[in-house]
Amino acid sequence: HILCNFSTKNLNWMNDNGKGAVYDLPTAASKFHVYALQWTADEGTYFIDGVEVYSYKNPRTEWGDWPFDQKYYLILNLAMGGFGGDVDPKVNSAKLVIDWVRVYQSPEALSGL
Numbered sequence: 001h002i003l004c005n006f007s008t009k010n011l012n013w014m015n016d017n018g019k020g021a022v023y024d025l026p027t028a029a030s031k032f033h034v035y036a037l038q039w040t041a042d043e044g045t046y047f048i049d050g051v052e053v054y055s056y057k058n059p060r061t062e063w064g065d066w067p068f069d070q071k072y073y074l075i076l077n078l079a080m081g082g083f084g085g086d087v088d089p090k091v092n093s094a095k096l097v098i099d100w101v102r103v104y105q106s107p108e109a110l111s112g113l
Contacts, residue, residue, distance in 0.1 A: 002028055002035075004046035006056045010064035021046075021054035032099055040106075044068060074101070 005020030012018050025033065025048060036047040045055040058066045078096035080087045
């Protein structure tokens with residue numbers, strides 16, 4: 001399973017109110033896939049292989065609900081256990097293999113610079 005999630009100060013797994021979706025991708029561990037995030041001032045949308053998986057609209061409330069207009073680091077991680085259940089004790093290592101990462105900025109965003 002792939003978890004596409006937007007975590008914020010107010011909306012997260014600890015508060016049991018995170019914004020996201022689980023996507024069943026049986027070949028996640030055996031094939032390369034294209035994971036994308038289209039991020040604008042109004043919403044963030046996750047795509048896997050061109051298919052929209054989840055979209056979170058800016059609620060226009062406070063930064064604790066939408067901090068995505070600040071500078072960010074890109075973090076790619078491999079999580080084991082917890083959300084997906086217990087980790088099989090026979091599993092003692094895993095690899096996260098990334099072919100490439102690209103970041104684009106829209107011409108509209110660039111025109112405001």
